[in-house]
Amino acid sequence: MKKLLVASILCLTIAFLAACGSEEESKLAKLQEEGKVTIGFANEKPYAYEEDGELKGAAVDIATAVFAELGVEEVESELLEFGQLISGLNAGQFDVITAGMAIKPDRCENAAFGEPEMMYGEGLIVQTGNPLNLESYEDIANNPDVVVAVMQGATENDFLKESGVDPSQILSVPDIPASIAAVQSGRAHATTGTEMTIKDALASAGTDELEFVETFEQPDVEGVPSYGAAAFNLEDEELLEAYNEVLAELKADGTVAELLEKNGFSEQMNMVPDEITTEKVCSGEI
Structure with a gap:
């Protein structure tokens, strides 16, 4: 009788430990059980933004479609400054980043990126008439008096420095609307960001004091064009694999x-070529 009791307790203990281990290891199973995923995003139109209390944008729509196929229908959102997204992800504030974030080798050390969902180039906004004749990052570098407003944590900070712009010329701001406001107020002479984002921000600002530089030359630096993707905690391998599998299906059937x-993107300009993979971008091959 005592042996039977001990055996029963041992079996129950093993089962309990196995169940606990399974729960810790499978974020996907947890999300499917709850039917809800929490997304971290930065307010950057048209990738991910909040409007009238609703989360919208190309990256959001793609992630929502993928999670729906995985049986996770409810989406909750948490707004952070762009530069805080990866640290928030790793702190467990949310399950995934969906902000059109560019895949970069240094970022790949701190987050597990899904396969690329979109590609994009850079753009520049200046005062109307472009009084300083700024048509490239090199033009900014060649004029030490020029100040350019850039969103904190954005890839453009690195692109500018790699193009020769002195860090003292870069005005760090929390988001895209703040960068537009900096140029309007005269605190900066220009602002830069992904082409779609700053074009949309300029349209939303509804001002004739600023203009988009149509003749802007794309910087010849590593990371241009950029490839945007969702990002996960490095430990959530099963969730990442499941996400990528469904994403591939949605790319193939035309949903993406x-x-x-x-959301205003062009299939010709913004769809990612099949040969571009996250592994190649993270390794620096692309």
Whole structure:
């Protein structure tokens, strides 16, 4: 009788430990059980932004479609400054980053990126008439009096420095609207960001004091064009693999192209070529 009791307790203990281990290891199972995923985003139109209390944007729509296929229908959002997204992800504030964040080798050390969902180039906004004739990052570098406003944590900070712009010329701001406001107020002579983002921000500002530089030359630096993707905690391998599997299906059936077009992207300009993979971008091969 005593042996039977001990054996029963041992079995129950093993089962309990196995169950606990399974719960800790499988974020995917947890999300599917709860039917809800929490997304971290920065307010950057048209990738991910909040409007009338609703989370919108190309990256959001793609992630929502993927998670729906995984059986996770409810999406909750948490707004942070762009530079805080990866640290927030690793602190467990949310399950995934969906902000059109560019895949970069240094970022790959701190977050597990899904496969690329979109690609994009850079753009520049200046005062109307472009009085300083700024058409490239090199033009900014060649004029030490020029100040350019850039969102904290954005890839453009590195692009500018790699193009020769002195760090003292870079005005760090928390988000894109703040960068537009800095140029309007005269605190900065220009602002830069991904082309789609700053074009949309300029349209939303509704001002004739600023203009988009149509003749802007794309910087010849590593990381341009950029490839945006969702990002996960490095430990959530199963969730990442499941996300990538469904994403591939939605790319193949045209869903991703439709969602990009819905948000103002061009299939010709913004769809990622099949040969571009996250592994290649993270390794620096691309």
